[in-house]
Amino acid sequence: MICSQVFLLLLVPLCTASFAFGVLVPEEVQALKDIAKTTGKTDWDFSVDPCSGKSNWVKNLPLVGEENAVTCNCSVVNATLTLCHVVSIAVKEENLQGTLPAELVRFPYLYEIDLSRNYLNGTIPKEWGSMKLLNISLRGNRLTGPIPKELGNITTLKNLILEFNQLSGNLPPELGNLLQIDRLQLTSNKFTGEIPATFARLTTLTDFRVADNQLSGTIPSFIQRWTRLNKLVIEASGLSGPIPSEISFLTNLLDLDLSFNKLSGQIPSGYYGLRRVLYMKPAHWTSA
Template sequence: MLLAAFYLSSSAFGATLSDDEVKALKDIAKTLGKKDWDFSVDPCSPERNWKSLIEVNEEENAVICNCSFANATICHVTNISLLGNRITGSIPIEIANISTLQSFVVEANQLSGNLPAELGNLSQIQRMLLSSNNFTGEIPPTFAKLTSLQDLVIQGSGFSGPIPSGISLMKSLIVLRISDLKGSEFSPFPRLDNLPLRHLYLTGNSFTGSVPTWAKSVKNV
């Protein structure tokens, strides 16, 4: 079912999105060709009605705001979900300017190019779903700074290996799904026994060597 909506976590009348984030959304819309993002009213206004131009099943076109800041006068974007929008181009670097972002979903699109290293500056991000795209290059080592990230899913996205060792620094990681990395003979494999993992999926990758001894100590997976 089509989900094309703009959500508010607060219905406070008069709350507005910060100027920096409005600019970031405009830049993102321009880069991704999101002509359905109309900025004639504030992006966090209850009157907002961003509708997708593509009427397909399993599509999500959602931006979520939290408008509880500064006595319910200021809003910040916490979630951007563009699942199955058929968008092309590369991930806009301006995503990193939305420092309050907690969830970023761009699965099942036609995105390409490298991931911006600046995504590692999203200190509040908890969920990042990047599967089923046409990216190039490797997963940025700056992802090691995403210590609030709980759910990282990168399956069939065109990336090359190896899996960055910095993943072992993602101390909040519960779900890790990385599959089908290009290349061969990835080694060594990063330690994961210090993470609170509950779901681990690493199929279709060309790891070499034996299963590391610490793997036996990974719990709850």
């Protein structure tokens, strides 16, 4: 078995389906079958083991953004048996037209789900909140409804990518419990209300995007606590009021877009870390 090692919560051997020679446990085979029905995935070949690397369980040499792979973690049970568990499901740009699968909870070792750029509709299952996921990417689908508050229970989560959907409602304060979050991307939805005060706890953020929404209120002064941030995009988000001087605390910030809001004031003088900045000045736009 040819394996690479990656850090999940602990260092564990990870074998992609293309190199794993074990057998996926039967309960997870059935879960994949149910997920195929839920999402509209019709070309998984269950005549071969999903962890075999054969048939279409892994797309060979995919273009970036078009990855399609079921990844397995396999361990030797005895001299004749190696059992596998699914740890990652990535199905991108496959024209899936079903709904998001609550069945993911049946994969006890799953850490990543990426269903970007499909036509999935419906809501995000609240059942996912019981999982130990590291990455969720649902970019570019047709999802509706609010972000389930239960996602705030996934304290292992590092990336939550929900941009370019039709999600709505207030941002759940419970997301402030994601104390390991690195990227929170919510651009181009229909979110309303203010940025929750609980987000002050998200001090591990490096990338925060809420552009093209219908938010209210001001840019919160607590962003001064997001000292690791290198990208802040709130273009056309609906925010108003003054540009807070606390932005000057974000010394790692490289990209800042405050344009198309009802903001007043300017970026604090003497702030030189920016590679790109867009914001509204009286009577004209400024880009640096």
